[in-house]
Amino acid sequence: MLMSGHFRHLPEEATVSQPNVPLIGAGNPRRAARESLSSAAARKVERPAPLRQAVYEALLDLIVNRTLKPGQHLVEIELAEHLGVSRQPVREALQRLQTEGWVDLRPAQGAFVHTPTDEEADQLLSVRNVLETYSAKLAAQHATPEDVEQLEKLQNEGVAALKAKDVERVVAANAALHTFITQLSGNTVLAEMIATVDRRVRWYYAPLALTRGKDAWNEHADIIAAINEGDAERASLLMGRHTERTRTAYHEHRDASQSK
Amino acid sequence: MLMSGHFRHLPEEATVSQPNVPLIGAGNPRRAARESLSSAAARKVERPAPLRQAVYEALLDLIVNRTLKPGQHLVEIELAEHLGVSRQPVREALQRLQTEGWVDLRPAQGAFVHTPTDEEADQLLSVRNVLETYSAKLAAQHATPEDVEQLEKLQNEGVAALKAKDVERVVAANAALHTFITQLSGNTVLAEMIATVDRRVRWYYAPLALTRGKDAWNEHADIIAAINEGDAERASLLMGRHTERTRTAYHEHRDASQSK
DNA sequence: AGATTGCTTTTTGCATACGAAAGTCTGTAT
DNA sequence: ATACAGACTTTCGTATGCAAAAAGCAATCT
Secondary structure, rough: OOOOOOOOOOOOOOOOOOOOOOOOOOOOOHHHHHHHOOOOOHHHHOOOOOHHHHHHHHHHHHOOOOOOOOEEEOHHHHHHHHHHHHHHHHHHHHHHHOEEEEEEEEOEEEEEEOOOHHHHHHHHHHHHHHHHHHHHHHHHHHHHHHHHHHHHHHHHHHHHHOOOOHHHHHHHHOOOHHHHHHHOOOOOHHHHHHHHHHHHHHHHHHHHHOOOOOHHHHHHHHHHHHHHHHHHHHHEEEEEEEHHHHHHHHHHHHHHHHHH | OOOOOOOHHHHHHHOOOOOOOHHHHHHHHHHHHHHHHOHHHHOOOOOOHHHHHHHHHHHHHHHHOOOOOOOOOHHHHHHHHHHHHOHHHHHHHHHHHHHHEEEEEEOOEEEEOOOOOOHHHHHHHHHHHHHHHHHHHHHHHHHHHHHHHHHHHHHHHHHHHHHHOHHHHHHHHHHHHHHHHHOOOOOOOHHHHHHHHHHOOOHHHHHHOOOOOHHHHHHHHHHHHHHHHHHHHHHHHHHHHHHHHHHHHHHHHHHHHHHH
Protein backbone atom coordinates (compact mmCIF):
# COMPACT_ATOMS: atom_id res chain seq x y z
CA MET A 1 0.00 0.00 0.00
CA LEU A 2 2.78 2.39 -0.85
CA MET A 3 3.54 3.92 2.50
CA SER A 4 4.51 7.58 2.30
CA GLY A 5 5.74 8.78 -1.04
CA HIS A 6 8.95 6.87 -0.73
CA PHE A 7 10.57 4.58 -3.19
CA ARG A 8 10.98 1.37 -1.32
CA HIS A 9 14.12 -0.06 -2.78
CA LEU A 10 16.09 3.12 -3.18
CA PRO A 11 18.43 4.66 -0.67
CA GLU A 12 16.82 7.73 0.86
CA GLU A 13 19.24 10.05 -0.88
CA ALA A 14 18.99 8.82 -4.40
CA THR A 15 20.97 10.31 -7.24
CA VAL A 16 18.18 12.07 -9.09
CA SER A 17 18.23 15.79 -9.46
CA GLN A 18 15.08 16.46 -7.48
CA PRO A 19 13.73 13.24 -6.09
CA ASN A 20 10.33 13.01 -4.53
CA VAL A 21 8.72 16.29 -5.38
CA PRO A 22 5.67 16.27 -3.15
CA LEU A 23 3.00 17.65 -5.51
CA ILE A 24 1.64 19.99 -2.92
CA GLY A 25 -2.05 20.79 -2.98
CA ALA A 26 -3.94 22.21 -5.90
CA GLY A 27 -1.10 23.51 -8.06
CA ASN A 28 -0.26 22.16 -11.48
CA PRO A 29 1.67 18.92 -10.96
CA ARG A 30 2.78 18.68 -14.56
CA ARG A 31 4.44 22.05 -14.59
CA ALA A 32 6.10 21.42 -11.25
CA ALA A 33 7.40 18.02 -12.20
CA ARG A 34 8.72 19.25 -15.50
CA GLU A 35 10.65 22.09 -13.90
CA SER A 36 12.24 19.75 -11.43
CA LEU A 37 13.16 17.03 -13.89
CA SER A 38 14.16 18.88 -17.00
CA SER A 39 17.72 19.60 -16.11
CA ALA A 40 20.64 19.84 -18.52
CA ALA A 41 19.53 17.78 -21.49
CA ALA A 42 16.00 19.04 -21.85
CA ARG A 43 16.75 22.69 -21.32
CA LYS A 44 18.34 23.52 -24.61
CA VAL A 45 15.33 22.34 -26.60
CA GLU A 46 13.11 25.09 -27.92
CA ARG A 47 9.81 23.45 -27.28
CA PRO A 48 9.89 21.91 -23.83
CA ALA A 49 10.68 18.23 -24.08
CA PRO A 50 7.84 16.05 -22.91
CA LEU A 51 7.92 14.70 -19.42
CA ARG A 52 8.49 11.19 -20.70
CA GLN A 53 11.83 12.34 -22.06
CA ALA A 54 12.94 13.56 -18.66
CA VAL A 55 11.64 10.37 -17.07
CA TYR A 56 13.52 8.31 -19.62
CA GLU A 57 16.75 10.08 -18.85
CA ALA A 58 16.24 9.84 -15.13
CA LEU A 59 15.51 6.12 -15.26
CA LEU A 60 18.37 5.42 -17.60
CA ASP A 61 20.68 7.22 -15.24
CA LEU A 62 19.38 5.23 -12.30
CA ILE A 63 20.01 2.02 -14.20
CA VAL A 64 23.44 2.95 -15.49
CA ASN A 65 24.71 4.01 -12.09
CA ARG A 66 23.22 0.88 -10.61
CA THR A 67 20.85 2.50 -8.18
CA LEU A 68 18.39 0.19 -9.87
CA LYS A 69 20.01 -3.22 -9.91
CA PRO A 70 19.90 -5.83 -12.66
CA GLY A 71 16.92 -8.11 -12.21
CA GLN A 72 15.10 -5.68 -9.99
CA HIS A 73 11.37 -5.43 -10.46
CA LEU A 74 10.38 -1.90 -11.36
CA VAL A 75 6.91 -1.11 -10.13
CA GLU A 76 5.44 1.65 -12.20
CA ILE A 77 3.72 3.53 -9.43
CA GLU A 78 6.81 3.55 -7.27
CA LEU A 79 8.90 5.05 -10.03
CA ALA A 80 6.10 7.50 -10.74
CA GLU A 81 5.84 8.70 -7.16
CA HIS A 82 9.58 8.84 -6.79
CA LEU A 83 9.82 11.12 -9.79
CA GLY A 84 6.68 13.05 -8.96
CA VAL A 85 4.75 12.15 -12.10
CA SER A 86 1.93 9.80 -12.96
CA ARG A 87 2.31 6.28 -14.27
CA GLN A 88 1.73 7.22 -17.86
CA PRO A 89 5.02 8.95 -18.71
CA VAL A 90 6.79 6.26 -16.74
CA ARG A 91 5.20 3.59 -18.88
CA GLU A 92 6.22 5.34 -22.05
CA ALA A 93 9.76 5.72 -20.80
CA LEU A 94 9.87 2.03 -19.91
CA GLN A 95 8.72 1.16 -23.41
CA ARG A 96 11.65 3.00 -24.83
CA LEU A 97 14.08 1.51 -22.33
CA GLN A 98 12.90 -1.90 -23.41
CA THR A 99 13.56 -1.39 -27.09
CA GLU A 100 17.03 -0.21 -26.18
CA GLY A 101 17.65 -3.27 -24.07
CA TRP A 102 17.85 -1.74 -20.61
CA VAL A 103 14.76 -3.38 -19.17
CA ASP A 104 12.67 -6.42 -19.92
CA LEU A 105 8.91 -5.99 -20.07
CA ARG A 106 7.11 -9.17 -19.12
CA PRO A 107 3.43 -9.13 -20.07
CA ALA A 108 1.18 -8.64 -17.07
CA GLN A 109 4.19 -8.61 -14.76
CA GLY A 110 5.90 -5.38 -15.51
CA ALA A 111 9.41 -4.15 -16.01
CA PHE A 112 12.61 -5.72 -14.77
CA VAL A 113 16.05 -4.25 -15.11
CA HIS A 114 17.78 -6.32 -17.74
CA THR A 115 20.34 -8.80 -16.48
CA PRO A 116 23.09 -9.28 -19.01
CA THR A 117 24.70 -12.64 -19.47
CA ASP A 118 28.40 -12.97 -20.18
CA GLU A 119 27.46 -14.18 -23.63
CA GLU A 120 25.31 -11.19 -24.41
CA ALA A 121 27.93 -8.80 -23.13
CA ASP A 122 30.53 -10.39 -25.35
CA GLN A 123 28.26 -10.29 -28.37
CA LEU A 124 27.62 -6.61 -27.86
CA LEU A 125 31.30 -5.99 -27.47
CA SER A 126 32.00 -7.80 -30.73
CA VAL A 127 29.43 -5.75 -32.55
CA ARG A 128 30.82 -2.55 -31.14
CA ASN A 129 34.27 -3.52 -32.28
CA VAL A 130 33.14 -4.22 -35.80
CA LEU A 131 31.33 -0.91 -36.01
CA GLU A 132 34.23 1.00 -34.54
CA THR A 133 36.64 -0.60 -36.93
CA TYR A 134 34.51 0.54 -39.81
CA SER A 135 34.21 4.02 -38.35
CA ALA A 136 38.01 4.27 -38.21
CA LYS A 137 38.16 3.43 -41.89
CA LEU A 138 35.68 6.15 -42.77
CA ALA A 139 37.38 8.59 -40.42
CA ALA A 140 40.65 8.14 -42.29
CA GLN A 141 38.86 9.01 -45.51
CA HIS A 142 37.20 12.12 -44.14
CA ALA A 143 39.47 13.65 -41.53
CA THR A 144 40.77 17.16 -42.12
CA PRO A 145 44.06 18.43 -40.68
CA GLU A 146 42.04 20.24 -37.98
CA ASP A 147 40.37 16.96 -37.08
CA VAL A 148 43.71 15.27 -36.70
CA GLU A 149 44.89 18.13 -34.53
CA GLN A 150 41.90 17.57 -32.29
CA LEU A 151 42.63 13.85 -32.18
CA GLU A 152 46.15 14.55 -31.06
CA LYS A 153 44.87 16.83 -28.35
CA LEU A 154 42.66 14.05 -27.02
CA GLN A 155 45.56 11.64 -27.29
CA ASN A 156 47.81 13.94 -25.26
CA GLU A 157 45.14 14.34 -22.64
CA GLY A 158 44.90 10.58 -22.33
CA VAL A 159 48.61 10.11 -22.00
CA ALA A 160 48.78 12.88 -19.43
CA ALA A 161 45.97 11.31 -17.44
CA LEU A 162 47.78 8.01 -17.63
CA LYS A 163 50.93 9.57 -16.26
CA ALA A 164 48.96 11.20 -13.47
CA LYS A 165 47.45 7.76 -12.74
CA ASP A 166 44.02 9.34 -12.68
CA VAL A 167 41.89 6.37 -13.70
CA GLU A 168 38.72 8.36 -14.11
CA ARG A 169 40.41 10.85 -16.38
CA VAL A 170 41.91 8.05 -18.46
CA VAL A 171 38.51 6.47 -18.94
CA ALA A 172 36.99 9.80 -19.92
CA ALA A 173 39.79 10.58 -22.37
CA ASN A 174 39.51 7.14 -23.89
CA ALA A 175 35.78 7.54 -24.40
CA ALA A 176 36.25 11.00 -25.85
CA LEU A 177 38.83 9.79 -28.33
CA HIS A 178 36.78 6.86 -29.53
CA THR A 179 33.63 8.96 -29.76
CA PHE A 180 35.39 11.60 -31.77
CA ILE A 181 36.57 9.04 -34.27
CA THR A 182 33.05 7.70 -34.70
CA GLN A 183 31.89 11.21 -35.43
CA LEU A 184 34.67 11.77 -37.92
CA SER A 185 33.27 8.86 -39.88
CA GLY A 186 30.60 11.21 -41.18
CA ASN A 187 28.08 8.42 -40.93
CA THR A 188 25.63 9.62 -38.31
CA VAL A 189 23.62 6.41 -38.33
CA LEU A 190 26.80 4.53 -37.56
CA ALA A 191 27.86 6.99 -34.89
CA GLU A 192 24.55 6.78 -33.08
CA MET A 193 24.55 3.04 -33.26
CA ILE A 194 28.01 2.87 -31.76
CA ALA A 195 27.00 5.28 -29.02
CA THR A 196 24.01 3.13 -28.12
CA VAL A 197 25.92 -0.11 -28.10
CA ASP A 198 28.86 1.44 -26.32
CA ARG A 199 26.68 2.68 -23.48
CA ARG A 200 25.45 -0.81 -22.81
CA VAL A 201 28.90 -2.31 -23.13
CA ARG A 202 30.24 0.13 -20.58
CA TRP A 203 27.38 -0.70 -18.25
CA TYR A 204 28.05 -4.41 -18.47
CA TYR A 205 31.78 -4.18 -18.02
CA ALA A 206 31.82 -1.28 -15.59
CA PRO A 207 32.05 -3.54 -12.54
CA LEU A 208 35.39 -4.78 -13.82
CA ALA A 209 36.79 -1.26 -13.55
CA LEU A 210 39.37 -2.16 -16.13
CA THR A 211 41.71 0.16 -17.94
CA ARG A 212 44.44 -0.99 -20.22
CA GLY A 213 47.61 0.96 -19.70
CA LYS A 214 50.24 2.42 -21.95
CA ASP A 215 49.77 -0.17 -24.71
CA ALA A 216 46.29 1.06 -25.50
CA TRP A 217 47.51 4.59 -25.95
CA ASN A 218 50.35 3.54 -28.16
CA GLU A 219 47.80 1.83 -30.32
CA HIS A 220 45.74 5.00 -30.35
CA ALA A 221 48.77 6.89 -31.58
CA ASP A 222 49.22 4.49 -34.47
CA ILE A 223 45.56 4.77 -35.41
CA ILE A 224 45.75 8.54 -35.40
CA ALA A 225 48.83 8.38 -37.59
CA ALA A 226 46.99 6.22 -40.09
CA ILE A 227 44.04 8.61 -40.09
CA ASN A 228 46.44 11.47 -40.62
CA GLU A 229 47.89 9.77 -43.65
CA GLY A 230 44.42 9.02 -44.94
CA ASP A 231 45.31 5.33 -44.98
CA ALA A 232 41.84 3.91 -44.48
CA GLU A 233 42.79 0.26 -44.66
CA ARG A 234 45.53 0.65 -42.09
CA ALA A 235 43.35 2.71 -39.75
CA SER A 236 40.70 0.04 -40.00
CA LEU A 237 43.16 -2.77 -39.40
CA LEU A 238 44.72 -1.07 -36.40
CA MET A 239 41.38 -0.21 -34.86
CA GLY A 240 40.29 -3.80 -35.31
CA ARG A 241 43.34 -5.05 -33.48
CA HIS A 242 43.00 -2.42 -30.80
CA THR A 243 39.39 -3.18 -29.95
CA GLU A 244 40.07 -6.88 -30.12
CA ARG A 245 42.80 -6.52 -27.54
CA THR A 246 40.49 -4.56 -25.32
CA ARG A 247 38.01 -7.39 -25.63
CA THR A 248 40.60 -9.98 -24.71
CA ALA A 249 41.63 -7.88 -21.74
CA TYR A 250 38.04 -7.79 -20.56
CA HIS A 251 37.80 -11.54 -20.81
CA GLU A 252 40.95 -12.18 -18.88
CA HIS A 253 39.99 -9.71 -16.24
CA ARG A 254 36.54 -11.19 -15.91
CA ASP A 255 37.74 -14.76 -15.74
CA ALA A 256 40.27 -13.79 -13.14
CA SER A 257 37.72 -12.05 -10.94
CA GLN A 258 35.19 -14.81 -11.37
CA SER A 259 37.51 -17.57 -10.32
CA LYS A 260 38.73 -15.88 -7.19
CA MET B 1 -14.59 16.36 -35.89
CA LEU B 2 -13.98 12.73 -36.63
CA MET B 3 -16.97 12.00 -38.73
CA SER B 4 -18.00 8.37 -38.65
CA GLY B 5 -15.37 5.97 -37.45
CA HIS B 6 -13.34 6.27 -40.58
CA PHE B 7 -9.69 6.87 -40.99
CA ARG B 8 -9.48 9.95 -43.14
CA HIS B 9 -6.36 9.39 -45.11
CA LEU B 10 -6.69 5.70 -45.70
CA PRO B 11 -8.40 4.01 -48.59
CA GLU B 12 -11.68 2.52 -47.46
CA GLU B 13 -10.38 -0.99 -47.84
CA ALA B 14 -7.14 -0.74 -45.96
CA THR B 15 -4.73 -3.61 -45.62
CA VAL B 16 -5.30 -4.44 -41.97
CA SER B 17 -6.73 -7.75 -40.96
CA GLN B 18 -9.89 -6.39 -39.36
CA PRO B 19 -10.14 -2.66 -39.83
CA ASN B 20 -12.63 -0.58 -37.98
CA VAL B 21 -14.05 -2.96 -35.45
CA PRO B 22 -17.13 -1.13 -34.22
CA LEU B 23 -16.94 -1.85 -30.47
CA ILE B 24 -20.60 -2.64 -30.27
CA GLY B 25 -22.47 -1.72 -27.15
CA ALA B 26 -21.55 -2.79 -23.66
CA GLY B 27 -19.18 -5.68 -24.36
CA ASN B 28 -15.53 -5.69 -23.44
CA PRO B 29 -13.73 -3.59 -26.04
CA ARG B 30 -10.31 -4.82 -25.04
CA ARG B 31 -11.11 -8.42 -25.56
CA ALA B 32 -12.81 -7.75 -28.87
CA ALA B 33 -10.00 -5.60 -30.17
CA ARG B 34 -7.40 -8.09 -29.13
CA GLU B 35 -9.11 -10.94 -30.89
CA SER B 36 -9.35 -8.95 -34.08
CA LEU B 37 -5.82 -7.63 -34.09
CA SER B 38 -3.75 -10.44 -32.71
CA SER B 39 -3.33 -12.39 -35.86
CA ALA B 40 -0.34 -14.58 -36.69
CA ALA B 41 2.45 -13.08 -34.62
CA ALA B 42 0.67 -12.64 -31.32
CA ARG B 43 -1.17 -15.91 -31.31
CA LYS B 44 1.69 -18.21 -30.49
CA VAL B 45 2.57 -16.37 -27.29
CA GLU B 46 1.58 -18.10 -24.09
CA ARG B 47 0.43 -15.10 -22.16
CA PRO B 48 -1.56 -12.92 -24.50
CA ALA B 49 0.67 -10.21 -25.85
CA PRO B 50 -0.47 -6.75 -24.85
CA LEU B 51 -2.59 -4.82 -27.26
CA ARG B 52 0.24 -2.38 -27.91
CA GLN B 53 2.18 -5.22 -29.48
CA ALA B 54 -0.57 -5.89 -31.99
CA VAL B 55 -0.94 -2.18 -32.63
CA TYR B 56 2.80 -1.90 -33.18
CA GLU B 57 2.76 -4.66 -35.73
CA ALA B 58 -0.28 -3.27 -37.49
CA LEU B 59 1.20 0.20 -37.74
CA LEU B 60 4.59 -1.06 -38.85
CA ASP B 61 2.87 -3.02 -41.55
CA LEU B 62 0.92 0.03 -42.68
CA ILE B 63 4.15 2.01 -42.87
CA VAL B 64 6.18 -0.65 -44.63
CA ASN B 65 3.58 -1.25 -47.30
CA ARG B 66 3.22 2.51 -47.70
CA THR B 67 -0.42 2.80 -46.83
CA LEU B 68 0.92 5.43 -44.46
CA LYS B 69 3.18 7.62 -46.54
CA PRO B 70 6.48 9.20 -45.53
CA GLY B 71 5.92 12.60 -43.97
CA GLN B 72 2.28 11.90 -43.19
CA HIS B 73 0.96 13.19 -39.90
CA LEU B 74 -0.36 10.36 -37.80
CA VAL B 75 -3.20 11.51 -35.60
CA GLU B 76 -3.48 9.26 -32.61
CA ILE B 77 -7.24 9.11 -32.40
CA GLU B 78 -7.61 8.29 -36.06
CA LEU B 79 -5.23 5.38 -35.77
CA ALA B 80 -6.98 4.31 -32.59
CA GLU B 81 -10.44 4.32 -34.13
CA HIS B 82 -9.19 2.63 -37.24
CA LEU B 83 -7.75 -0.20 -35.19
CA GLY B 84 -10.60 -0.28 -32.72
CA VAL B 85 -8.60 0.54 -29.61
CA SER B 86 -8.07 3.58 -27.45
CA ARG B 87 -5.30 6.12 -27.85
CA GLN B 88 -3.11 4.71 -25.13
CA PRO B 89 -1.85 1.54 -26.83
CA VAL B 90 -1.42 3.57 -29.99
CA ARG B 91 0.78 6.05 -28.15
CA GLU B 92 2.94 3.29 -26.77
CA ALA B 93 3.28 1.69 -30.15
CA LEU B 94 4.31 5.03 -31.64
CA GLN B 95 6.97 5.39 -28.96
CA ARG B 96 8.49 2.16 -30.04
CA LEU B 97 8.24 2.99 -33.70
CA GLN B 98 10.15 6.16 -32.99
CA THR B 99 13.08 4.47 -31.30
CA GLU B 100 13.31 2.17 -34.28
CA GLY B 101 13.31 5.07 -36.71
CA TRP B 102 9.99 4.54 -38.43
CA VAL B 103 8.30 7.68 -37.21
CA ASP B 104 9.42 11.03 -35.85
CA LEU B 105 7.73 12.24 -32.69
CA ARG B 106 7.68 16.01 -32.55
CA PRO B 107 6.83 17.36 -29.09
CA ALA B 108 3.28 18.65 -28.89
CA GLN B 109 2.77 17.94 -32.56
CA GLY B 110 2.61 14.22 -32.74
CA ALA B 111 3.92 11.49 -34.96
CA PHE B 112 5.02 11.78 -38.55
CA VAL B 113 6.08 8.91 -40.73
CA HIS B 114 9.82 9.23 -41.11
CA THR B 115 11.06 10.55 -44.43
CA PRO B 116 14.41 9.05 -45.32
CA THR B 117 17.00 11.06 -47.15
CA ASP B 118 19.25 9.49 -49.73
CA GLU B 119 22.12 10.05 -47.36
CA GLU B 120 20.46 8.28 -44.47
CA ALA B 121 19.47 5.37 -46.67
CA ASP B 122 23.03 4.98 -47.84
CA GLN B 123 24.41 5.17 -44.33
CA LEU B 124 22.05 2.45 -43.19
CA LEU B 125 23.00 0.33 -46.16
CA SER B 126 26.70 0.73 -45.31
CA VAL B 127 26.11 -0.31 -41.74
CA ARG B 128 24.11 -3.30 -42.81
CA ASN B 129 26.90 -4.35 -45.12
CA VAL B 130 29.51 -4.13 -42.41
CA LEU B 131 27.40 -6.17 -40.04
CA GLU B 132 26.59 -8.77 -42.66
CA THR B 133 30.20 -9.10 -43.59
CA TYR B 134 31.04 -9.84 -40.01
CA SER B 135 28.17 -12.28 -39.71
CA ALA B 136 29.54 -14.22 -42.71
CA LYS B 137 32.88 -14.50 -40.95
CA LEU B 138 31.27 -15.90 -37.83
CA ALA B 139 29.02 -18.15 -39.86
CA ALA B 140 32.06 -19.75 -41.49
CA GLN B 141 33.42 -20.49 -38.04
CA HIS B 142 30.22 -22.04 -36.74
CA ALA B 143 28.43 -23.70 -39.60
CA THR B 144 27.80 -27.45 -39.41
CA PRO B 145 27.47 -29.67 -42.48
CA GLU B 146 23.67 -29.57 -41.99
CA ASP B 147 23.78 -25.79 -42.01
CA VAL B 148 25.68 -25.79 -45.27
CA GLU B 149 23.15 -28.19 -46.70
CA GLN B 150 20.39 -25.77 -45.78
CA LEU B 151 22.34 -22.93 -47.34
CA GLU B 152 22.61 -24.83 -50.57
CA LYS B 153 18.89 -25.50 -50.53
CA LEU B 154 18.21 -21.79 -50.26
CA GLN B 155 20.75 -21.13 -52.98
CA ASN B 156 19.05 -23.59 -55.31
CA GLU B 157 15.68 -22.04 -54.60
CA GLY B 158 17.09 -18.65 -55.53
CA VAL B 159 18.61 -19.87 -58.75
CA ALA B 160 15.39 -21.63 -59.65
CA ALA B 161 13.38 -18.50 -58.97
CA LEU B 162 15.80 -16.58 -61.10
CA LYS B 163 15.33 -18.99 -63.97
CA ALA B 164 11.56 -18.76 -63.58
CA LYS B 165 11.95 -14.96 -63.68
CA ASP B 166 9.74 -14.70 -60.64
CA VAL B 167 11.00 -11.45 -59.12
CA GLU B 168 9.08 -11.80 -55.90
CA ARG B 169 10.43 -15.28 -55.32
CA VAL B 170 13.97 -14.13 -56.01
CA VAL B 171 13.65 -11.35 -53.46
CA ALA B 172 12.25 -13.75 -50.89
CA ALA B 173 14.98 -16.32 -51.50
CA ASN B 174 17.65 -13.66 -51.28
CA ALA B 175 16.28 -12.41 -47.97
CA ALA B 176 16.02 -15.95 -46.62
CA LEU B 177 19.60 -16.75 -47.56
CA HIS B 178 21.04 -13.62 -45.99
CA THR B 179 18.93 -14.02 -42.90
CA PHE B 180 20.02 -17.59 -42.46
CA ILE B 181 23.66 -16.59 -42.61
CA THR B 182 23.14 -13.95 -39.93
CA GLN B 183 21.61 -16.61 -37.74
CA LEU B 184 24.46 -18.99 -38.36
CA SER B 185 26.76 -16.37 -36.90
CA GLY B 186 25.58 -17.47 -33.48
CA ASN B 187 25.62 -13.87 -32.35
CA THR B 188 21.99 -13.10 -31.59
CA VAL B 189 22.64 -9.46 -30.83
CA LEU B 190 24.23 -9.12 -34.24
CA ALA B 191 21.45 -11.03 -35.97
CA GLU B 192 18.74 -8.88 -34.47
CA MET B 193 20.59 -5.73 -35.29
CA ILE B 194 20.94 -6.78 -38.91
CA ALA B 195 17.27 -7.69 -39.05
CA THR B 196 16.29 -4.26 -37.77
CA VAL B 197 18.56 -2.38 -40.10
CA ASP B 198 17.67 -4.59 -43.01
CA ARG B 199 13.98 -3.94 -42.62
CA ARG B 200 14.52 -0.23 -42.90
CA VAL B 201 16.90 -0.59 -45.81
CA ARG B 202 14.37 -2.63 -47.71
CA TRP B 203 11.71 -0.05 -47.00
CA TYR B 204 13.86 2.76 -48.33
CA TYR B 205 14.98 0.98 -51.44
CA ALA B 206 11.76 -0.88 -52.15
CA PRO B 207 10.50 1.73 -54.62
CA LEU B 208 13.49 0.94 -56.80
CA ALA B 209 12.26 -2.63 -57.18
CA LEU B 210 15.79 -3.71 -57.95
CA THR B 211 17.13 -7.21 -58.15
CA ARG B 212 20.57 -8.06 -59.29
CA GLY B 213 20.62 -11.02 -61.58
CA LYS B 214 22.81 -14.05 -61.99
CA ASP B 215 25.95 -12.34 -60.70
CA ALA B 216 24.54 -12.00 -57.23
CA TRP B 217 23.77 -15.69 -57.03
CA ASN B 218 27.19 -16.65 -58.27
CA GLU B 219 28.59 -14.58 -55.46
CA HIS B 220 26.30 -16.36 -53.05
CA ALA B 221 27.64 -19.66 -54.24
CA ASP B 222 31.20 -18.56 -53.56
CA ILE B 223 30.28 -17.36 -50.09
CA ILE B 224 28.61 -20.66 -49.29
CA ALA B 225 31.69 -22.49 -50.51
CA ALA B 226 33.88 -20.45 -48.19
CA ILE B 227 31.54 -21.15 -45.27
CA ASN B 228 31.64 -24.81 -46.14
CA GLU B 229 35.42 -24.80 -45.98
CA GLY B 230 35.32 -22.90 -42.74
CA ASP B 231 37.41 -20.19 -44.32
CA ALA B 232 36.22 -17.25 -42.24
CA GLU B 233 38.45 -14.64 -43.82
CA ARG B 234 37.40 -15.56 -47.30
CA ALA B 235 33.71 -15.71 -46.42
CA SER B 236 34.02 -12.29 -44.87
CA LEU B 237 35.88 -10.88 -47.84
CA LEU B 238 33.41 -12.25 -50.34
CA MET B 239 30.40 -11.08 -48.39
CA GLY B 240 31.95 -7.64 -48.18
CA ARG B 241 32.37 -7.50 -51.92
CA HIS B 242 28.93 -8.91 -52.51
CA THR B 243 27.09 -6.39 -50.34
CA GLU B 244 29.21 -3.60 -51.72
CA ARG B 245 28.18 -4.48 -55.24
CA THR B 246 24.56 -4.53 -54.21
CA ARG B 247 25.06 -1.07 -52.80
CA THR B 248 26.62 0.19 -56.00
CA ALA B 249 23.77 -1.31 -57.97
CA TYR B 250 21.28 0.57 -55.81
CA HIS B 251 23.12 3.80 -56.42
CA GLU B 252 23.23 3.41 -60.15
CA HIS B 253 19.62 2.41 -60.27
CA ARG B 254 18.60 5.35 -58.12
CA ASP B 255 20.63 7.89 -60.04
CA ALA B 256 19.22 6.57 -63.27
CA SER B 257 15.62 6.85 -62.11
CA GLN B 258 16.18 10.25 -60.55
CA SER B 259 17.67 11.84 -63.63
CA LYS B 260 14.98 10.70 -65.98
C1' DA C 1 -2.76 43.79 -50.57
C1' DG C 2 -0.11 41.93 -46.88
C1' DA C 3 0.90 41.41 -42.13
C1' DT C 4 -0.89 40.90 -37.44
C1' DT C 5 -3.70 39.83 -33.62
C1' DG C 6 -7.07 37.33 -31.21
C1' DC C 7 -10.34 33.60 -31.22
C1' DT C 8 -11.74 28.76 -32.27
C1' DT C 9 -10.65 24.09 -33.27
C1' DT C 10 -7.74 20.33 -33.12
C1' DT C 11 -4.51 17.37 -31.03
C1' DT C 12 -1.24 16.26 -27.89
C1' DG C 13 0.46 15.05 -23.01
C1' DC C 14 -0.56 13.71 -18.63
C1' DA C 15 -3.56 12.18 -14.87
C1' DT C 16 -6.96 9.28 -13.09
C1' DA C 17 -10.14 5.32 -13.01
C1' DC C 18 -11.32 0.66 -13.53
C1' DG C 19 -11.27 -4.16 -14.95
C1' DA C 20 -8.32 -8.21 -15.30
C1' DA C 21 -4.36 -11.03 -14.64
C1' DA C 22 -0.67 -12.73 -11.77
C1' DG C 23 1.09 -13.50 -7.29
C1' DT C 24 0.38 -14.46 -2.26
C1' DC C 25 -1.58 -16.06 1.71
C1' DT C 26 -4.65 -18.72 4.60
C1' DG C 27 -7.44 -22.44 5.87
C1' DT C 28 -8.83 -27.02 5.30
C1' DA C 29 -8.49 -31.77 4.12
C1' DT C 30 -5.62 -35.67 3.83
C1' DA D 1 3.04 -31.87 8.22
C1' DT D 2 1.94 -31.16 3.48
C1' DA D 3 -0.79 -30.28 -0.56
C1' DC D 4 -4.50 -28.06 -2.58
C1' DA D 5 -8.38 -24.64 -3.10
C1' DG D 6 -10.04 -20.43 -2.72
C1' DA D 7 -10.11 -15.64 -1.38
C1' DC D 8 -7.21 -11.57 -1.13
C1' DT D 9 -3.70 -8.34 -2.68
C1' DT D 10 -0.87 -6.30 -5.81
C1' DT D 11 0.19 -4.66 -10.25
C1' DC D 12 -0.51 -4.31 -14.87
C1' DG D 13 -3.14 -2.89 -19.26
C1' DT D 14 -6.43 -0.05 -21.26
C1' DA D 15 -9.93 3.50 -21.39
C1' DT D 16 -11.49 7.99 -20.43
C1' DG D 17 -11.13 12.83 -19.00
C1' DC D 18 -9.03 17.30 -18.88
C1' DA D 19 -5.70 21.09 -19.38
C1' DA D 20 -2.35 23.16 -22.43
C1' DA D 21 0.05 23.67 -26.66
C1' DA D 22 -0.26 24.09 -31.59
C1' DA D 23 -2.65 24.98 -35.88
C1' DG D 24 -6.09 27.14 -38.49
C1' DC D 25 -9.01 31.13 -39.50
C1' DA D 26 -11.05 35.44 -39.65
C1' DA D 27 -11.28 40.20 -38.62
C1' DT D 28 -8.50 44.22 -38.17
C1' DC D 29 -4.78 47.36 -38.90
C1' DT D 30 -1.09 49.38 -41.67
